[in-house]
Amino acid sequence: MRDPLSKKVVTIEPSGIRKFFDIVSEMKDAISLGVGEPDFDTPWHIREEGIYSLEKGRTFYTSNSGIKELKIEICRYLNRRFGLYYDYDHEAIVTVGGSEAIDIALRAMLDPEDEVLVPQPSYVSYVPCVVLAGGKPVIIELKEEDEFKLTREGLLNAITDKTKVLVLPFPNNPTGSVMTKEDLAEIVPVLIEKDLFVISDEIYSELTYGRDHVSIAEFPGMRERTIVINGFSKSYAMTGWRLGYAVGPAAIIEQMIKIHQFAIMCAPTTSQYAAIEALKNGDGDVEIMREAYDQRRNYLVKAFHDMGLSCFEPFGAFYVFPSIKSLGMTSDEFATKLLMEEKVAVVPGTAFGSCGEGFLRISYAYSIDNLKIAVERIERFVKKHCE
Template sequence: MRNPLSKIVVDIQPSGIRKFFDIVSEMKDAISLGVGEPDFDTPWHIREEGIYSLEKGRTFYTSNAGLKDLKIEICNYLNRRFGLRYHPDHETIVTIGGSEAIDIALRAMLDPGDEVLIPQPSYVSYLPCVTLAGGKPVIIELKAANQFRLTKEELLDAITDRTKVLIMPFPNNPTGAIMEKEDLEDIVKIVEEKDIFVLSDEIYSELTYGKKHVSIAEFPGMKERTILINGFSKSYAMTGWRLGYAVGPAIIIEQMVKIHQFAIMCAPTTSQYAAIEALRNGDSDVETMRDAYDQRRRYLIHAFREMGLECFEPYGAFYVFPCIKSLGMTSDEFATTLLKEEKVAVVPGTAFGECGEGFLRISYAYSIENLKIAIERMERFVARHKCK
């Protein structure tokens, strides 16, 4: 029988995060610090709007690109928060989470062999999505010495004549790194000089601490060459609602809608009505959750430093990225042994790229009570293995 499988798909490695989730789900008394999912319930007024939409029988397809009212609210939000102006009809699409937006943006922009620059450590979906779109991933290794920010030197070294797209994964998953205005200024100059496009994943834009998020699309000339990805999962604790969006040049959005039209049809109708309420009346909910995350962030940074583990201060998302090289273990060995000995699940840094070796991703999207229990167990583990 002929092989039924695509070699391209077979060659893509499964997510390095999943095996720890699968083990911890069957382990009694285990604590997971691995999931990038808010522990908050979706705020009640948002849930209520979703329920109301069902009660009113709003269960039909929406237009392919999304409800007009939702697209208007997305544009209003981006204008209010970042001074960005987009047209709801021609420059906006509602998707199944930010992940679908990343996928269809790359498929709409890439021809076989086009190179896509991916700063790593970063979200696990970028590389496989580039590969599935026929592009060639080119990895830029971010460094702890630079607080995992992308530098102009690193960018210039990676650009070739085949470079078409730069992915900007900030605020960053897994490191929590951000790019401030002065950091982006250097990147913008190079992007314009080399005539490349940017896919800016800003799903954590509302989760920054003491620093205001700056979008690369805010810079003169960048709105025309940037696809901005965002969504509702992280900011509004709406992971299960599966709703995201992209805004950008009409010529690109039009092709993204075409792919979305054939593969998806439209995003969930109930979720779209709930998202309208989130954008209109959810600012205070975001602030409440952000304050709680900030408390947890500061607690973890202090705890890891007290353990003697290097941990730079992240200003975005809800992750810390401590260095465990001093223990003489690989990231995978540390995570596997910690889970076995202390029943605490964390994610090896290598799940987000080879340059994540020697680091762990710790999510603080958990209650402070659970974090304290987990830290007590990790302190025992680190003390025990430092003595060996």
């Protein structure tokens, strides 16, 4: 019997995040700091709007690209927050999470062997999505000494005559690094000169600390070559609602809608009505959650420094990325032993690319009480293995 499996799919490694999550889910008294999911409930007024939509019988398919009112609110939000203007009717699509938006953007833009630049460490889905779309991922290693930012030099060194797309993953998962307006200004001329397109994943745009998020699409000459990806999971604590969106040039969005139409049909109707409420009246909720994350961020950075571990200070998302190189263990070895000995789950940095070796991703999307217990256990583990 012939092999029923696609060689392309078989060669893709499973997510390194889920491995530890699956183990800890069956371990009594374990604390998981591994999954990037807010510990807050979706704010009640947003849930209520979803419930109301069901009570009103709004249970049918929507337009493939999303409910008109939601697309209008998305475009209004982007305009008031970042000064970006998009035509809701031709330049916006509502997707099943930001992950689907990334996937269909790549599939809409790539031909076989087109090269896609993927800075790492970064979100686990970028490379597999490039491969599944028939493209060739080219890794740009982000370095701690550069604050895990994409530099002009790093970008130039990776570009070839086959390069078509740059994935721009900021604020960054797993490092928490952000690109300031000045940082982006360094790479914009390169992107325009080399005629590259950008998929700018801005899912953590509302979760920045001490500095405002800047979209690369704000720069002259970049709007027409950028797909902005965003969504509701992180800022509004709506992970299970599975709702994201993309905005960009009409020609690209049109092809993304075509793929979405055949593969998905439309994003969940109930979620779309809830998201309208989030955009209209959710700013205060975002601020409350951001303040809580900032408190946890400061606590963890200090805690790791007090343990004697180097820890880059993140200015975005809800992760810290401490270095464990001084302990002489690999990231996977540290995470595995920590889980078995102290019942704390963290994610090895290598889950986000080989250049993540020597680091751990620790989410602070958990209560401060849980974080304090976890820190006590991690500190005990570190002291034990430093002896």
